Amino acid sequence: MSSMIRRHGPYLTITLLIVFFFITYLFTTPQPVQLFGTQLVQWASVVGYFAILVGTIDIVIFHLKPLRSRESGQWQYSAVLLIITAIGLVTGTAGVFSGAGINYQPFAWLYNAIYVPSNATVYAILVFYIASASYRAFRIKNAQAAFLVLVGFIIMFADIGVGYVIWPGFVPLGNWINTYPVAAAFRPIIIGSGLGVIITGLRALLGRDVYGR
């Protein structure tokens, strides 16, 4: 009996909760039921904050191990991560106590002088790889590839001023391609993935997908 509860208890609880969510989401229910549904959703957000806390603790524990054992080629990175985490934690907490919050000067400096330029630079570097890859990938080997290159050029011309200078029609043409063929191509993908989520959810709720066995 206890093994039955252990195995099916969590599924049953989650199933009942999801059914409850569906009822409050799709139907008009009495006020207390609605309020309870709202409370449950709000609790989910509170759980989200705790998940961040658990994640931080977990990453600290994970990186303490290679640091303690001086794992070759890893401990230096772990040390950097732990130092940065500690600095972020200290400056962030100091910001809370000072009343300045995220505008606390040392904390804001960490983000504005280090994180923001680093993050933007890493993303910007992509352009070099895209340029190099497109030179190799856009080879007209057959009719389909020719069509791909043609549409790619139209979209690129529609997105830049030079295209507008060459022929103003590129802008509405690019807009049309995005509005109709692109939307038509993406819609089945979205519908397909939506159906996949429903089926996976149903399988999980019916106990057909049991993980961790």
Next chain:
Amino acid sequence: MNTIEKINKFLSNRQILYLLLLAVVLGIMLHPLGIPIGIAGQTRDVYNYVDKLPQNPKILMDVHYDPAGATELQPMAGAFLRQVIVKNPKIVFFTTHNIGPIMFERLRSYFPDVFSQLKYGDDYVNLGFLPLVEATFASMAKGCQEFVARDAYGASTADMPIFKVADKAADFNVVVLLTTSTDPIEYAIRQWYTAYKMPLLFMVVAVIGPSVQPFVASGQAVGMLSGQNAAAQYELLLKRPGSAVAAVDAQSGAHVLIMIYIVLGNLIYWPMRKMSKKAGGTKTK
């Protein structure tokens, strides 16, 4: 090695391409060309929609982006705020991205002309970072004030006048979602459009534009601005050219260089293939 092979070797050299790209982008940024920008119908639709918003519009705005997306999204946000500011809006800002609070502060510092006209607590509020995007969207639709007891700066939301008029789903005239990811788009459709028919306006980075397009085409969103070019078009429609207009010239240069490389790559691809076939070799890469 014949001429074709020499050209192929030159074009295949990544370092040369990277240097050329850098030179083009830097050169144009230092000496802008002022290339004319055509206005796409989609951008004009967004502009017209915002233009037709009533006086004192209530706006819910999710700043869901990081510095990588800021180049594209911050000018859009700024242009949007500049367009609505004349209507004395009530704006509830929040973010479901962990870097969002920093990005909001940067948005505020980049557009002082907008925020100096808004009184905190009366005209706008910043609710800060709220985790679990879908749960947050669902809760905010039912009441922002009840869901978030304290704003991003620790002040109680209970006494803020803005929530008397901009609190629940039905109060808002438009929800603006600035995002670098498609996930919040789907959550917004489920929790705001499907449940409450809230008008959604998406401002996204160019790379996710095509995957967001079906929601716009189906009428589940009132419009979409995608990428830096759309931001530049929006700035031009406002007659307030900003950072997007300045950057779009360099973007044009980079695109043209890439297109030249693609054309040249194809021009040498066919002779190389013929040569390879004659020599009885394998496929030409």
